[in-house]
Amino acid sequence: MARRSHLRNHAEAALVRALLALFRRAPRAALTAFRLVDRLLPRLRRVADRNLDLALPGTPHAEIIDGCFESLARVVAMLASFPDIDKSNVHNLIRYEGFEHFEAAKRAGKGVLFATAHLGNWEFSAFAHALMAEPMSFVVRPLDNPILDDLASRYRTLSGNRLIGRGKDFLRPLIAALHRNEAVGILIDQNVTPDRGIFIDFFGRPACVDSAFARLAARTGAAVIPGYALWSDEEPATSSTSIRPSPSPVTSRPTPKPSTPASNPPSAAIPLNGSGSTAAGKPAPPANRPSIDPIWAHPTQPNPLQPNPTPPTPQPNPAPSNPIVGRAPSPARVPLDPPPR
Numbered sequence: 001m002a003r004r005s006h007l008r009n010h011a012e013a014a015l016v017r018a019l020l021a022l023f024r025r026a027p028r029a030a031l032t033a034f035r036l037v038d039r040l041l042p043r044l045r046r047v048a049d050r051n052l053d054l055a056l057p058g059t060p061h062a063e064i065i066d067g068c069f070e071s072l073a074r075v076v077a078m079l080a081s082f083p084d085i086d087k088s089n090v091h092n093l094i095r096y097e098g099f100e101h102f103e104a105a106k107r108a109g110k111g112v113l114f115a116t117a118h119l120g121n122w123e124f125s126a127f128a129h130a131l132m133a134e135p136m137s138f139v140v141r142p143l144d145n146p147i148l149d150d151l152a153s154r155y156r157t158l159s160g161n162r163l164i165g166r167g168k169d170f171l172r173p174l175i176a177a178l179h180r181n182e183a184v185g186i187l188i189d190q191n192v193t194p195d196r197g198i199f200i201d202f203f204g205r206p207a208c209v210d211s212a213f214a215r216l217a218a219r220t221g222a223a224v225i226p227g228y229a230l231w232s233d234e235e236p237a238t239s240s241t242s243i244r245p246s247p248s249p250v251t252s253r254p255t256p257k258p259s260t261p262a263s264n265p266p267s268a269a270i271p272l273n274g275s276g277s278t279a280a281g282k283p284a285p286p287a288n289r290p291s292i293d294p295i296w297a298h299p300t301q302p303n304p305l306q307p308n309p310t311p312p313t314p315q316p317n318p319a320p321s322n323p324i325v326g327r328a329p330s331p332a333r334v335p336l337d338p339p340p341r
């Protein structure tokens with residue numbers, strides 16, 4: 001990677017600080033900013049079109065891509081307001097669903113691995129968990145700009161969370177946290193090189209995913225909890241974090257079974273408002289569509305076992321139950337009001 005200039009790093013950092021200050025005072029300005037990015041960088045929409053052609057052939061793309069930009073605007077606007085959020089007001093912004101599954105995993109005593117993704121309000125999900133439950137660690141990739149990396153780390157740790165940088169020795173502090181029966185969050189929707197991952201079928205095409213998460217769960221016996229924070233249509237100024245029961249264990253070691261069946265997850269077990277989620281089992285609003293992947297997704301690695309995979313046969317439009325394409329987007333409604341102080 002080419003060495004970045006000192007001037008460029010400082011210029012980027014100054015711009016980001018100015019935007020964060022603006023979005024903190026006027027959250028709706030984030031939507032305007034991302035619409036401008038969409039117009040100034042048409043390549044992003046072209047990439048999104050190509051990725052959606054591969055994943056959802058035959059479906060209208062404009063609605064989905066608009067929802068991606070809207071969701072990103074909401075994520076950044078909420079990030080800008082992190083300094084104003086604490087235990088006294090976090091419940092006005094986000095609510096929990098299925099918190100008992102986290103409690104059951106903690107009682108097992110081997111640590112908790114949160115499996116999450118770039119979906120909905122992923123940044124605020126971890127931030128709020130520290131205020132409403134307990135601080136956790138989560139794995140991040142350091143930014144190329146070291147000044148921005150320090151700034152992002154400061155915002156992400158304001159609620160007490162700890163960062164584990166992806167590097168040569170990142171597994172050591174991660175395993176140590178699990179041995180202390182703490183929670184660790186990992187974004188699992190990451191593309192990796194073939195030497196680090198395994199190939200799975202993803203929308204009919206081979207995609208390389210990181211196998212470290214599964215190996216880590218098998219090695220430590222930690223409970224695996226899927227968790228995500230979605231924007232709420234019913235409560236547009238809020239989010240909800242949904243915590244699902246542990247899936248089948250990855251080894252033969254017994255895993256405590258949660259008290260609530262996976263087919264009927266609890267709804268709104270704990271008030272947890274933040275910037276948008278839906279009750280488990282309901283279709284996700286358009287703004288919850290994968291916030292980053294359609295636009296900035298890395299190309300999948302070629303499968304060495306299938307150098308020329310057969311393109312998937314186009315299918316008719318999915319039924320409306322598909323949470324990605326089943327609902328028309330709300331017209332430019334971005335509830336980005338600042339949190340109560």
